[in-house]
Amino acid sequence: MAESKLGIKTPYLKTNCSEASTSATLLNNTESPEVSKNTNDIPSTGILDGVINWTVTAAREMAIDKFSASTIITLQDMCQFKEYEYTLECKSLVDRLSGDDKSVMGWRRELLKDHEFTNKQFDPLRHQDWAYVKFITEHFIRFMESVTNPLISPLAERTAISYTIQSIFNHLFLPYAHLFNTKWIEVSNDFTGSTKIDGLGNLKGSREILLIIEFAGGNISSMAKYDSDIKKIYENALKAIKQSGRNKIFTVLYFNNLIYYEVLLKFKKQYVRYNYTISRCPVNPPELQNFVKDTKIMFTWVRDLVTFAKAIN
Numbered sequence: 198m199a200e201s202k203l204g205i206k207t208p209y210l211k212t213n214c215s216e217a218s219t220s221a222t223l224l225n226n227t228e229s230p231e232v233s234k235n236t237n238d239i240p241s242t243g244i245l246d247g248v249i250n251w252t253v254t255a256a257r258e259m260a261i262d263k264f265s266a267s268t269i270i271t272l273q274d275m276c277q278f279k280e281y282e283y284t285l286e287c288k289s290l291v292d293r294l295s296g297d298d299k300s301v302m303g304w305r306r307e308l309l310k311d312h313e314f315t316n317k318q319f320d321p322l323r324h325q326d327w328a329y330v331k332f333i334t335e336h337f338i339r340f341m342e343s344v345t346n347p348l349i350s351p352l353a354e355r356t357a358i359s360y361t362i363q364s365i366f367n368h369l370f371l372p373y374a375h376l377f378n379t380k381w382i383e384v385s386n387d388f389t390g391s392t393k394i395d396g397l398g399n400l401k402g403s404r405e406i407l408l409i410i411e412f413a414g415g416n417i418s419s420m421a422k423y424d425s426d427i428k429k430i431y432e433n434a435l436k437a438i439k440q441s442g443r444n445k446i447f448t449v450l451y452f453n454n455l456i457y458y459e460v461l462l463k464f465k466k467q468y469v470r471y472n473y474t475i476s477r478c479p480v481n482p483p484e485l486q487n488f489v490k491d492t493k494i495m496f497t498w499v500r501d502l503v504t505f506a507k508a509i510n
Contacts, residue, residue, distance in 0.1 A: 252472040276471045281497040286313040287326040295489045301341045325372050337479050348480040357415040361478040362451045389433050406437045413452040423452050434461045447502045454478045458498040473498045
């Protein structure tokens with residue numbers, strides 16, 4: 198977990214500078230949210246209409262010119278999230294899988310070991326994080342073991358997302374199916390009106406939106422598609438927050454095999470787009486190593502989504 202220049206812990210903003218006393222230092226020197234070794238692939242966008250884009254340094258610098266130092270501290274405080282703590286068994290598995298460089302066969306051999314439960318019983322409720330990491334790692338290893346890995350070829354949108362983001366999220370959300378529903382492909386509700394969305398998460402027994410998901414094309418897409426889908430996500434997110442009276446809504450974008458885990462926060466009369474992480478769907482062992490490490494931030498994001506859902510249930 199990194200610590201900001203104001204002494205505020207910000208787990209997913211990279212910073213190597215010592216603590217300073219001004220919010221100007223905070224905004225001018227803080228880099229973009231950490232990405233899994235793919236920073237050259239990340240589109241750079243400015244402030245969306247009505248939204249402070251906290252994922253971009255220039256937007257944070259513009260915020261410092263507009264708000265007082267105390268307001269910036271409050272804003273930064275909103276964008277801090279407590280890091281998820283793996284169970285001991287999951288941490289052991291993650292360390293085993295991500296510790297050393299391995300071939301595809303090396304990954305498979307490691308997955309076949311059962312070190313964590315040699316002398317203890319697996320508990321499906323307590324060890325959900327361990328079960329997820331093992332499942333999703335095996336999911337991607339199977340593609341890498343195939344004679345022709347389809348993930349390395351150009352894929353249309355629905356094929357790409359069926360192999361990647363849908364599997365990732367269907368199983369990430371499975372323990373919380375009693376709390377909220379996830380609907381896929383061309384869905385809408387009272388908050389989105391006639392607009393069709395690629396994925397919506399709704400509170401169980403309610404039309405209220407907790408989550409908006411959009412797919413910006415297949416695994417090879419254009420910046421124009423990225424820009425249009427970001428606009429689509431946040432226009433609908435703003436509409437949902439204003440109509441529901443809530444103070445946040447979670448968002449996800451799939452673009453060029455990257456998944457953006459984000460949240461839109463209401464801040465006084467403004468709105469803030471905050472990025473937890475940008476994780477690459479893996480197509481080879483080095484990318485899988487990074488992906489496994491990213492599960493800690495993925496679990497943080499989904500924990501905060503679940504906490505939000507419980508608070509309004």
